[in-house]
Amino acid sequence: MKASLVWSSPSPEKTIAVAMRRCYSTKPIEEIDAELDQKGPEYWKYLLAKALQDKSLDVIEHFTMTFMVEGVKEAEAGELARSYPYVRLLRANADSWLISMNGRTLIEMWRNGTSRKTAEVFVSELRSREICPLLIPLAFEEKVGAS
């Protein structure tokens, strides 16, 4: 199985941080955004770690992405769609699929033994494109996955 990233949402880590602050702040979004810019990536990283630690993964749903994936059999695609209702698949040709998901689903996929290998393909593609350099080491490492 081979995945190439087609598109992912802009500034995903700051967006997740904005979503976290949205719950605790009465301020309009521009002010939350400016505050996060001013505090910088170290603070976003703190918020990301907190979301993972508190198991408040809903904020990570605002990070969305689409891959073109080769080498997926129909049965495998069906299994993925059944196990993860937030994953959407569109068959491009015999074994190529357009697959869209959000960051939370990817984490859940990674933590689940049966879909771990599939998740690793997506994560390594994100890593090679330098998407979410703060989130990836936090979310996709053994110690976080173990509960």
Added chain:
Amino acid sequence: MRVRLLYHTDVVALKRALESKRAVFDAEALLDHVMYMFEIEDVSRVTTHQLVRHRMASYDQESQRFSAATKESSVTPKSVQSNKAAMEAYDQGLKAVYDAYEKMVAAGVPKEDARYILPNGIKTKILMTVSGKALMHLVWQRTALQAQWEIRELANELLRCAKETTPELWNKIIER
């Protein structure tokens, strides 16, 4: 009410990826893969309660457990605004509610408990990330004439944002 589109999936990128596999799809098939993220501000909790019933979406909302409510932050329906007696009753009610809220907080009651007295009409802010498909269903249901006025206004705003940025996906939507 204020609605802003924060991002949407690049439809051209999706089309290019499919073309590279010699696959051609109509807009409807792509809807499921196009995500929209919205910031919605200054709508009532009445409306966000209806909004989050659309479950195939992701939401994060200003929490009343942690942020204090203020007197100014209530949506007043037109039917109340245009009726002098109703408006008086509404103002009095709000004043009494917020007085009680502030007194409770001042007396040391946690905000998460004091909020039990807050009105449905209180203004709130919410983030929503939703697929085009789920958004289309929402728009279809909530722009209907039978829909309640505030969520109808919101659904029209969401539609306007989606149409402006990704018109090719929304051309088939019938104007009501």
